[in-house]
Amino acid sequence: MRSGKVIDAMIRYYAGDVRRINHFLKVYGFSKAIGEMEGLDDRTQEILEVTAATHDIGIKNSEEKYGNCSGAHQQVEGPPEARKLLEGIGFEEDIIERVCFIISRHHTYKDIQGIDYQILVEADFLVNAFEDKLQEAAIKSFRDKVFRTGTGKVFLERLYGEI
Template structure:
């Protein structure tokens, strides 16, 4: 896919996510922050075009299940997001014309993005690192917690640099 087409398509995914989360500005801001870190880390880690696109789309949609989780379970816990998110993401991506292999990968990552032992690729790894870079700030985590997250979760050179620069 040409770069212009890819960029335009991610815009539609973002537009759908904004519409879905409106009026919850905190969720919208969260997705933009995770998307920005994921996009940058992916580019700095030299992902190929297809994996970069999967990463960016997943970053936008990674928490798409949180709204239903709060309504259905009265909780935003990651385990509920993993249950509810893939179906919502699939519907959005099918409407936008993404192919089944692409959709399956995005949905797999969304269905496991709080289950860190399931990380099975650089796209998934970077999504988790980007989400932590945002959550560390949003949740005001302690230095001890940040150090533990860095040691247990972070693997990419860029992600490690960012967690060090920003928080340690």
């Protein structure tokens, strides 16, 4: 696994932005745990971990170009930045393609394709629900509409109780 190199590169990329670094590290932690608990194969686990570390890499360019970091802008700006970072580390093209595919859709919750994409969405929500101080109704709605993994559902319940 090369996720340590990716985390190092992302900390350099977001140097001084503790909030963004803490966010992706929390998403990475939940993604890693859910993937392991769900029994992912090594390749899928690596893709998941790399995607979790880089999923918000489009924020910086979105804020510079558009003055905000909306999910739609992140999905456009993220893949080219992730590609540069991952090529610099020496990742294979097929892994880069999958990571970029997920980043380009990580704020899109319909037609989730693949367990790696599913887990990333769930892990990101587990962190965002807390960071954004979401109300119980919003958490319940997202859980019912989007969560699919047993581990993600258990983690959500352990964090927020039976909602």
